[in-house]
Amino acid sequence: MRTYGRLIQMPDEASLVEAVRHLRGLGYSRMETFAPWSVEALAPRRAGRGIAPSMLAAGLLGGIGTMALQYLSAHAYPIDAGGRPLASWPAFVPAALEVTILFAVIAGVVAFFAGSRPALYRPEFNVEWFEEASRDGFLLLIHADDPYWNEHRSAHDAQRLHPLRHAEVPA
Amino acid sequence: MSAAAVTDEIAGITLRRHGGRGWWILFAVSLALTVMLAVGIVVLLVRGVGIWGIDMPVAWSFAITNYVWWIGIGMAGTFISAALHLTRQAWRSALSRHAEAMTLCALAVSGLFPVLHLGRPWFAYWIMPYPDKMGLWPQWRSALTWDFFAIGTYVVVSVLYFYVGQLPDLAAVRDRATTRGRQVFYALLALGWRGEAADWRRHATLTRLLAALAVPLVFSVHSMVALDFSEGLLPGWHSTIFPPFFVAGALFSGIAMVILLSLSMRRAYGLDHYITDVHLDKLARLMLAAGCVVTYGYAAEVFTAYYGGDPFETAVIAHRLHGAYAWTFWSTVALNSVAIQALWWPAARRNRLVLVLVSSGVLAGMWLERFMLIVTSLYRDYLPSSWGMFYPTVWDIVFLLGSIGLFGTLFLLFVRWLPVLAIAELRRTEASR
Numbered sequence: 254m255r256t257y258g259r260l261i262q263m264p265d266e267a268s269l270v271e272a273v274r275h276l277r278g279l280g281y282s283r284m285e286t287f288a289p290w291s292v293e294a295l296a297p298r299r300a301g302r303g304i305a306p307s308m309l310a311a312g313l314l315g316g317i318g319t320m321a322l323q324y325l326s327a328h329a330y331p332i333d334a335g336g337r338p339l340a341s342w343p344a345f346v347p348a349a350l351e352v353t354i355l356f357a358v359i360a361g362v363v364a365f366f367a368g369s370r371p372a373l374y375r376p377e378f379n380v381e382w383f384e385e386a387s388r389d390g391f392l393l394l395i396h397a398d399d400p401y402w403n404e405h406r407s408a409h410d411a412q413r414l415h416p417l418r419h420a421e422v423p424a
Numbered sequence: 425m426s427a428a429a430v431t432d433e434i435a436g437i438t439l440r441r442h443g444g445r446g447w448w449i450l451f452a453v454s455l456a457l458t459v460m461l462a463v464g465i466v467v468l469l470v471r472g473v474g475i476w477g478i479d480m481p482v483a484w485s486f487a488i489t490n491y492v493w494w495i496g497i498g499m500a501g502t503f504i505s506a507a508l509h510l511t512r513q514a515w516r517s518a519l520s521r522h523a524e525a526m527t528l529c530a531l532a533v534s535g536l537f538p539v540l541h542l543g544r545p546w547f548a549y550w551i552m553p554y555p556d557k558m559g560l561w562p563q564w565r566s567a568l569t570w571d572f573f574a575i576g577t578y579v580v581v582s583v584l585y586f587y588v589g590q591l592p593d594l595a596a597v598r599d600r601a602t603t604r605g606r607q608v609f610y611a612l613l614a615l616g617w618r619g620e621a622a623d624w625r626r627h628a629t630l631t632r633l634l635a636a637l638a639v640p641l642v643f644s645v646h647s648m649v650a651l652d653f654s655e656g657l658l659p660g661w662h663s664t665i666f667p668p669f670f671v672a673g674a675l676f677s678g679i680a681m682v683i684l685l686s687l688s689m690r691r692a693y694g695l696d697h698y699i700t701d702v703h704l705d706k707l708a709r710l711m712l713a714a715g716c717v718v719t720y721g722y723a724a725e726v727f728t729a730y731y732g733g734d735p736f737e738t739a740v741i742a743h744r745l746h747g748a749y750a751w752t753f754w755s756t757v758a759l760n761s762v763a764i765q766a767l768w769w770p771a772a773r774r775n776r777l778v779l780v781l782v783s784s785g786v787l788a789g790m791w792l793e794r795f796m797l798i799v800t801s802l803y804r805d806y807l808p809s810s811w812g813m814f815y816p817t818v819w820d821i822v823f824l825l826g827s828i829g830l831f832g833t834l835f836l837l838f839v840r841w842l843p844v845l846a847i848a849e850l851r852r853t854e855a856s857r
C-alpha cells in the first residue's frame with residue numbers, strides 16, 4: 254500500500270505552531286496544517302497575495318471597458334433623445350461603476366479558487382478523525398513526497414511531538 | 425461554550441432530518457402564496473400589465489413599489505455583513521449569515537418586478553448590451569439600463585459573497601453528515617475546504633476585499649434605485665436628497681426584517697445564546713438611527729418644496745399631505761417616524777413584543793412610503809388634464825402577497841439546507857473568550 258503522508262493531531266493552536274517549527278528544524282519541508290480557524294503564524298506569507306492585484310486589474314478592465322463600450326455604441330448607433338449629447342459621460346458612470354465592482358469581485362473569487370485548488374477528494378479525508386479540523390482539532394500533515402520523509406523515522410518524529418493521535422494516510 | 429459545541433450545534437440544526445411542525449406550516453403557507461404568484465405571472469404574460477390597476481397617469485404602482493421595497497429589505501444583509509466586517513464588529517457573527525441569506529431571497533423577489541413591469545417581459549434581454557444583427561444597443565442614459573447593471577451586479581456579488589463566506593461552514597456540515605447523499609451534497613458545495621492555513625489566509629483576504637467592494641456596491645445600488653425617480657422631472661421625484669434618503673430607507677426596512685428573522689430563528693431553534701438581547705439592542709439602535717435619517721428626509725422634502733417655492737412642487741406636497749392618498753403619508757409618518765421613538769428606551773429595545781410590533785410597523789410603513797412617493801407624484805402632475813386616480817386590482821394584491829410568499833419559501837429553504845449561523849466565525853469568537 255502506498256503512503257500519502259502522516260497525519261498528526263496536536264492538542265491546541267500553540268502546540269501545533271511549535272510542532273511545525275520543530276519538524277522544520279528537523280528538515281521537513283512538505284507539510285500542511287489544518288485548523289478550525291485561521292492560525293496566523295502558520296500561513297505562508299505569500300498566500301492570498303495574488304487576489305488584490307487581479308481584482309484591481311479586472312475592475313479597471315470592467316470600468317474602462319464599459320465606458321468605452323458606451324461611447325462606442327453611442328456614436329456608432331446614435332439615439333437622439335431631445336437633442337442631448339450622444340456621449341453623455343455622467344449618464345455612463347452608473348453602468349461603468351457597477352461593472353467595475355462586478356469584474357473585480359469575479360476576479361477575486363477566481364483568484365481565490367485558483368490559489369486554493371478545490372478538489373472534492375483528498376487522501377487525508379480517509380483518516381476518520383480528519384473531520385476534527387472543522388470542529389476544534391489542530392492537525393498537521395507531513396507529505397510522503399517530502400525529501401526528508403522516511404516512513405519509520407517520520408512515525409517516530411510524530412510520536413515525539415506528544416500528539417493527541419497520529420496515523421498514516423494511505424494514498 | 426466550546427468551539428466544538430458551536431460546530432456541533434449549528435451543523436446539527438442543518439442536518440436534522442425534520443424541520444419541525446412550525447417549519448412545515450410556514451413552508452406550506454409560503455408555497456401556496458408562491459403558487460399564487462406563479463399563476464399571477466402566467467396571467468400577466470398572457471394578458472399583459474393591464475391586469476394591474478395601472479393606467480395613465482399612474483403608470484407605476486404596486487410592481488415598482490414592491491421592487492423598491494424588496495431591494496431595500498435586501499440592503500441590510502450586505503450592510504450588516506460587510507460594513508460591520510470592515511469595522512471589525514465581532515457581534516455581527518451571529519447575524520451575518522441569515523442577514524446575507526435574507527438579502528439573496530429579497531433580491532430574487534425584487535428582480536422579478538422590473539422585468540414583469542416591462543410590458544413585454546420576454547424582451548427583457550434587450551436592455552443588455554450584446555452584439556446582435558439588428559444593431560440594437562441599450563439606451564445608456566436610461567435608468568432602466570442602470571437598473572439592469574445595478575441589480576445584475578448586486579445579485580452576482582451577493583451570491584458570491586454569501587457562498588465564499590460559508591465555505592468553511594459547508595465543510596463543517598459535510599464532515600458531520602452521516603448519510604451518503606448529504607455527504608456528497610455538502611462536499612460538492614464545500615469544494616474540498618480543509619481549513620488549511622494558507623486557505624484561511626486567502627479566505628480572509630478575499631472576504632475582506634469583497635466586503636470592501638460590497639459596501640459601496642449596496643450604496644450605489646440603492647442610489648441607482650433612487651435615480652430611477654430623481655432622473656425624472658416629475659415634481660416630488662426630481663430631488664437631490666433621493667439617493668441618501670433611499671439608502672437610509674433601505675437600511676431601515678432591511679434591519680426591521682433582520683430583527684423579525686432573528687427573533688423567529690432564535691425562537692424556532694433555541695439560539696438565544698448566539699442571538700442575544702445585546703444583538704437585538706444593537707439592531708434596534710441601528711434601526712432607530714436609520715429611521716431618524718428617513719424622518720429627516722420627509723421633513724426635508726416638505727421644507728425644500730415650500731422653501732424653493734416652485735408651485736408644482738408645493739402642489740404635490742400639499743396633495744401628499746391632504747390629497748386622496750394622504751392616509752398613506754400619515755400612516756408612513758406614524759409607522760416610520762413616530763412608532764420608532766419607543767426605541768430610545770433600552771427596555772423597549774430588549775422587549776421582544778415591542779421589537780416585533782415596531783419592526784412589522786416599519787416594514788409596512790416603508791412599503792406605504794414607497795407607494796406614496798410613486799403614486800402621489802404621478803396622480804397629480806403638471807397638467808390637470810392628465811390627473812387621475814389609481815385603484816389596485818386583485819392582481820396587484822396577488823403579486824404583493826405572492827412576493828412575500830416567494831421570499832418566505834426561499835428563506836425557509838435556506839434555513840433547512842444551509843448553516844443558519846456563521847459557524848466558523850462563532851467558533852473563533854467562542855474560543856477566544
